[in-house]
Amino acid sequence: VNEKITTGTVNRSTLSGIGLVSVLNDNSSRKVACLHGKVASDGNDGQLCDAVIILEKKPFDQNNLQQLLSKKTKLTVDLQNDIYSTFTAFPPPELSDIKATIICPATEKHIRKYTKQKSFIVQETASDYQNITLPYLEKQIAANVFNIQWVFNILEHKVESERIIYEDPDKENGFILLPDMKWDRVDKTALYVIAIPHKRGLRSLRDLSAEHIPLLENILTKGLAVIEEKFGLKSSELRVYFHYQPSYYHLHIHFNNVELDMPGTGALRAHLLADVIENLTLSGNYYRNKTFTFELRENDNLYLEFQRCGKV
Template sequence: MTSEIVTTGISEPDTQKIPYDLKNFKLSKILSNNTSRKTVVVVGSFPDLSEDDLALIILEKSAFTEENVSTDSKKSFFANLTTVENDLLNNIYGSFRCFPSENDLNGIKTTVVYPATPKHIQKYSMRPKFIIRETPELYEEVTLPFLTKSQFSLDWVYNILEHKQELERIVSEDPDPANGFVLVPDLKWDGKAVETLYLLAITHQRNIKSLRDLNASHIPLLKNIRESGIKAIQEKYGIEESRLRIYFHYQPSFYHLHIHFNPLSNEAPGIFCEKSHLLDTVISNLEMVSDYYKKATLSFVAYEGQELLDIYRKKGVISGPLNEKNGKSEVDEPNAKKLKLDK
């Protein structure tokens, strides 16, 4: 979510001055509130600085550290309890709200974008999502023409395949033009913590856009990626095959065939059943029906604001009337206050 923001100041010392005082922030709208992850995103302004410039602020409660719960540490939760509110006491179960005095426990990670562009605000706004049941006919009539017309440049992919970029990041490679691939870290991965490992296998073949283009002739390619990818990960990171999730996205974020690898313990974005397809299932499907992906109905998810969703909506494939004004429903914004932007 915050990939373009580097959050640890290991770089050179800051000489820039902080141009705003957070105490002067004036809220316009809560863009999203994730009550599981304990993050909230708000937009507003610093009226003392400008009436027009928008500020986007992301607040996130900090995770617990070992020191926070160690009972040997003077900074621990237990040593620093002040008020304890008792909610419930029933047999062996007790529930409390505790307020520690130690700062380290109360830290809130605060990310500020100022001035923020409408693009920043759109990125952090919770957008409703819709499931589209794409039959083979709808793929041919709607999705394929759209993605042919609006395809982003794949130069960055070709740069990796041709060793013009990210050469030092390559985890493993098989140069075979038919069955070969390059295995590289996904940008989401910090390259360090093995528990959040996230790699992409990108095929050398350039004519396979997505799952939809696969047929039985690609089984050797898929099995090669499977076996070689597993072997490389086992050797380099010590993670066994049985601990790996290996899958495709549909729709993918770019239309050059690629396969995601991460440990089951990594609850990576986009691994839900409406978006991801296990490589093993894909191989099994192609072994059963050689043109399975020419015949299958594939569901996928589209977000409000995506052009493809609008095209499907115009075709009448998305059921139900939307609130035309903002395209949102209560379901997606349980905790969001709907305030007008000052702008």
Template sequence: MDHPVDLETLKTFEFDRILSESTTTGSIYLLGKLHNESAIIHLQRTILSADGASELVKHGLEEIKVFLDNRPYFSAHALLARSTSSLPDLQIKLIWPATEIHIAKYTLQERVMVSETAEKYAKVVVPYIESFPPDRIQWVYNILEGKKEADRVLYRDDDPSRGFLILPDLKWDQTSMTALYLVVLVQDRTIRSLRDLTRDHVPLLRRIRQQAFITAKEVFNVEPNKLRLFIHYQPSYYHFHVHVVHIDHENLSGMMVGQARLLEDIISLSILQQMTLTYALGVEHGLYASFLAASN
């Protein structure tokens, strides 16, 4: 039986442990169970718009508790007045049922730098990718086929080889433009990661860049020179996608050197199949043990 995702379901959450947390972003990942299935719940304070913040200060606070008073500097904790709240306090994301791969991804862990040659890619990474059951990325295919999230799609081209979709990433609640985060999903299911890109894909990458600029401007009034377009390696899921993020976005964890590759650089290189790629890999990642074995 599929249980609905609602308040009553969340009240049944059986907490196990904290996977990771960030005081900078006000974000925390909790592991537990919902109806005897592993679940990851991500809680994060929502980002206020400028208008919302000023209104909150004037009319939305019930109480403040000053814990630092050293003029001219003050710090306080505030309680929101319940009666004013058209603004949500929390953004909640849920992964349910969560696999061991999901749990490893969101667990705070040691990271190491690895160098992946073309030979190691063939020997270590390809078998890892092919070990996943086909339904691992069925959620992506559901979006591409219009079965899920159709109302969130901002741009759609259904051509099987040159088409792609643009939609808001689930990490963005669409309230603050400086936190803008879009994702581009290609229609071509043979491109699993940037390792599969060839010179023949350069026209596709250029169309993605151009349309991302157009969509961000037309829908959100964000200029092209305010956008950072990049590709993750290793990616979270093996269907080629491009991240489109406002340059002032403060959550830089997914944009670090060694993980994020700028789309402009990818277009210029177009020889990625033979390159050695160096990146950070968590010791809980499914590839880590195989890399260790291949290095011995």
């Protein structure tokens, strides 16, 4: 047989030679599957390598839609009822492209990263924060695991200064506005910017009290004005919120287009800036006293801390 043995990822022209070990994750609404596979190694030593394969169906391409609506796309009828008909359609390969990412060789850690993690809801009272979350954060910061030097580098113009959209340099109430990594700075339908206050020592929503209302109002007012001026989106088109728990512990605020359907905007994680200002006006220690309800993955270290303390 003249057929070349497909190995690893080098010179690969088909998906042949990948043995399916297991499905790590399957998102049926977003049409993404993460697989664990075994592939012959590039070294040609007959060894099998672990691989992670991420498959994602592509969105419909608006330029190819008329081609899709043609005799090239075969149908089988599933259901016909009056004006409604449902079919299974089989478009030709050139109109059915999917995005395939192969990580090979993959380590245990890669496999774990792409494996579906069960989430659990945790309730963090004010005393849980003092006794569990805060000591955990301080330990992680001391061990340099939660390093926020990169945030200070931005605030001090040591890096990314060309990415700054706007700056109010005031040390108490000022902030820097810059695009989130997920935004290309061009497509305003995907607008996503982050406001980072200059003030140090505010780790999260938990640290806010009535004295921070001027800072928050400043960010809300100027942030919205700058986004309208530079990108043409009005306040009625923007979602403005904190995360709790945040992904890093220097206070920051998310501004994004309300049309964007994205993770992290759910009631279990997002707290609207307008609500935060109103709550602090009602009770200066609102967020210091609040019981927060949020979701943690079962392998999250904070979840393990809550478990160790018998709280979940």
